[in-house]
Amino acid sequence: MATEVHMSPSEVSSWLVPSFARSVTGAGGTAPLHEVEAAARRLLERWSEPERSYHGVAHLVDLLQHVDELKQETHNLDAVRLAAWYHGAIFDAAESAAYAHRGGEDEAASAELARTELAGLGVPAAAVEAVATMVEGLARHSAPGDGSDSAVLSDADLAILASDPQRYRQYLNKVREEYAHIPAHDYLEARRAIVGRLLSRSPLYTSPLGRGWERQARENLTAELTRIDREMATSSRAT
Template identity: 55%
Template sequence: MSHADAPQWLVSAFVRSAVAVGARADRGEIQRTARALVERWQEPDRKFHNLRHLVDVLARVDELAEETHVPDVVRLAAWYHGAVFSSSPQVAYAGRGGEDEVASAELAREDLTALEVPPDVVERVAELILDLARHDADERDVDALALCDADLATLAVEPQRYAAYRRAIREEYAHIPEEDYVVSRIAILTRLLQRRRLFVSPFSLAWEEPARENLTAELSHLRTRLAALGGTEAPSAPHRSGSGGTTATWPAKGPAARREEEQAPAGRAEDAPRVTPEPTPWPAAPNGAAPEDEDERALSGIERDPDFELRRRARAKRRRVQGAAQSTDDAAGSAGSLFRPPPRLPRS
């Protein structure tokens, strides 16, 4: 979808939401921000996580709007939820590929602050975006639950559109060796299917059955393909209720990638640029200390460990208990269809 093909209502829809939450910048500045976002969603390496995906998430948010507290805040979070994106091998194998919720939330803060949106609203939009990193929002936060469900709704489309989604995701990661991709994708689907429920908003419960049918069919296909490739599935972590992820990472180097390097013709290694992936930044700890282990890094990518949040909370609880025992001063209180405009907005 080129810029010229972008639905004409998109920019005005962003303007309406920004004004509704209190933006005081002039209309022209809000429009320029919207156009810059449209350009981001049309970057050439986006094959699935592109403008069509954004429009589809906005459509799903609109379907769930009646059960949200502040629909326009949720819509703005949808606009920014994957505004920063990369599928390069360096970030994919480092576990930071795909939609970068941390960077996207920071972009939302910068843009919305410049548009003079009230600070509490800016932080709320960023918080909703960050909740998507695990698709494990607080069950009492209906706005966060609605956004998580809207983002996962791509799993519930009819089989033909789901097949198109699968092809687009693979094309997005075409540079990843097939075996590594298949192993990672199997891990994603297995973890999703282990969840007690994929969708948690009342109006989205009808999406549960078709989504599970699509996931089960794809998982069967991928396991057959992996057997043909001679590969093996990655060990799965024990499942806990409420866990799950929508995206996947690869090990530092997957088996297929390592074999490709080993089989490369002699003399070619020095011809290729050597890229040392930057380390994943540590999120700031409340007391300024580094997190206890690697699990607490600000992960992103096309798959994340579904038990991350539960482990993080358990560690945080242990730290609070230990801190309270030592000193009371230390006691311290975290995939869309192929284009369908939101039903309440005019079609282009």
């Protein structure tokens, strides 16, 4: 089961900006510290947008902590951490179609933002492209190339699926809040497609350490799929 770490808002704010700055420096960035910290604060503003119930700062923190949990599997830990920062920087829950395909996170646009901002912070082109490629890979949780760093990022992003059942339910409730404007049946159809796609992956987790989360995640997803089918059947009978 994926490890859960809970931190207070003050603890989060005290380490996130310096953590981003260390990752930029570790990736080869040459910009002055005040410019790097300003970029981190801009990213945190994005992650703090009011429409983000699940895909907010707490998700970013959780993802960074799971990356560190898997860090011995990485080749370039700083690049993976930066990819975590940018992976959901651009978010749009406005359309049900977007949810059905992306879950609201726009990986393509987020990758372009990473290319622009990290290049502006003096990060070498090869490292910038590595970050952007990892972000783009999350669109289908694919792992291009040798895949080790991308596998860690993907597994860390999916770690929530291996939570204990109570936390998994909280995750589902927060995701639903982001799409409260979408009719229930449309939402269930979109969510069913996502859950089905996840269950079709074999394995779900591709890093050696992440594979220990497989059983719990599949149990959670299977239980969710059963619940969705039951709710959709009840909805159909009611109409």
